[in-house]
Amino acid sequence: MTDAIEKNHNTAKAENLEKPTIILGVIGADCHSVGNKILELFFTSEGFKVVNLGVMVSQQEFINAAIETNARAILVSSLYGHGEIDCQGFRDLCLEKGLDRIILYAGGNLVVGKTPFEVVEKKFKQMGFDRVFPPDVDLKKVAELLRQDIRERFSQEAGDSGAADSTVRTRN
């Protein structure tokens, strides 16, 4: 993991907008690894710089990786039902650690039991997630939304927040 992060870090600055870095992982005590591996392949093929933390990732680990790699988004997966407990306070912790604009997505089977998706979505949006996805979402659509969200949130930023962002000015 460290290797991946270091490698990413070196290239992250220059490529940040063309090839935005995103953090992938399955949160909590969840070990569902199949979808995670597919997501890594998919988002890589879509032109993202993917830092995949794999399964059983804590909020702190997600955030550390995002800081180290100057990531634009954290994509949290959860399939085992404890997502509701595991994701509580995620946005607050991001803010506390200085990630004030990071895009947060959550997807999977996020709660215990069959629940209407609108209910799940509302719950996770209240927790501060920007977008929430059911397990059968069309990944192409997610990639499109992600590119759009990154453009909207980060394109006007040139030089306004920290050294890492100063190199992306050319894209404006």
Place this chain on the structure above:
Amino acid sequence: MVKNEKIDLKEFYEIRKEVLQTWPTGLKVSLDEAFRYHRTIPEERRFALVMKKAKEKRLTLLQPRAGVALIEDHIKLLRYLETEGQADLLPTTIDAYTRQNRYEEAEKGIEKSKQAGTSLLNGFPAVNHGVDGCRRVVESVSKPLQVRHGTPDARLLAEITLAAGFTSFEGGGISYNIPYAKRVPVEKSIRDWQYVDRLVGLYEENGIRINREPFGPLTGTLVPPCISIAIGIIEGLLALKQGVRSITLGYGQGGNIIQDVAAVTALRELAEEYFHQEGYDDFELTTVFHQWMGGFPEDEAKAFSVIALGAIVAKFSGAEKVIVKSPHEAMGIPTREANAQGLRATRQAINMVEDQVIFKPEDLDEEVMLIKAEVRSLLNKVYEVGAGDVAAGTVAAFEAGFLDVPFAPSVYNHGKIIPMRDNEGFIRIFNKGNLPLPDEIMAYHYQKLQERARAEGRAISFEMVTDDIYAISKGKLVGRPK
């Protein structure tokens, strides 16, 4: 280096002292009291005996998965599955925090579930509920009860649940590590499961037969039969060494009917052979078939069809037990109603085929022989790199990639093999990684995959794998191009 040797009792009790201290409820476990209690359990609630009878009568017994955070709710759930679902065997599925020994988080989950009025945990936190809490569950049902989980270090969980009166315990040092953990060394999980098996052996020495069930499906995702079978046999051998005598080996439905029936046949015959070869004659071997463990269709009508096919193939395979899915599988943990529906759908399908003989042994010969040859190649290598010791060999084999489970989360697994379906939906191996499979077998796999590639007008590619992984949830077995 870990060896396949019976743990010395003095050493066992030393480890035990530490294990029981890892959570306060551990201190309440008394083996003598547990042995006395087990002797009062009526025959119809003894898992090993019920499995043995199923084998004699050629029955396929039905068992669901189920577990919620709170004791009373869990009892209600199990009773419902017993009455409305007509389950033959009952589970207690353990929550994911307990599986990672995160008992403090499980405790929070219990509290939050009480506040929320619904279970926020995906299973029953048996360690936190302790012997007394678990015994309330045991005494509230009339069918045999098994602990089902996914715990790399299940020593405390086993101590508590067996002392409470559970009569079967799922898992093993490979099958509950590689698919269920990220950073647990294989050597550690094998040792910790030797402890669990030694504990079961201790019950056995005291006249109490506890059933043990290695977890056959592994990651449940395009697992070639030979890998699942080789690992099941290894875990069976490790259990026998510690004194376990009732063993149920498992296999997860792959999807091609011939391959599935052949795989269970090969599993049964090879296990018998290897167990005898290692000098064991007094074991009770049964098999369990898991209905499709991969992604399910969201449409419940379609999900029922997946369930029914699993039921039918389970019966054809001759497995003594089938683990049943529910129509809510695509959405996660089912309601009790959906769970009971899965059981009833399974029962209907099994009842309709139980008197039919579809496959004559010779229909399966080719596939059984192929699987057996593959398993032998894998196990020969395990013995070779372990200098004759199956425990040491397993650790070395995972290190070298001679054993390799597709799509597993563990960093101790190579994850180099690439399986995919052939044109008839058989799971074949495209890239064998370091698996010690002979060239002629690999040539056969390649030839079968080429047939599919030609039929689909595309080259063999990783895209086929992702297509296959999502195929059943999208309505088909083989992931064809659009």
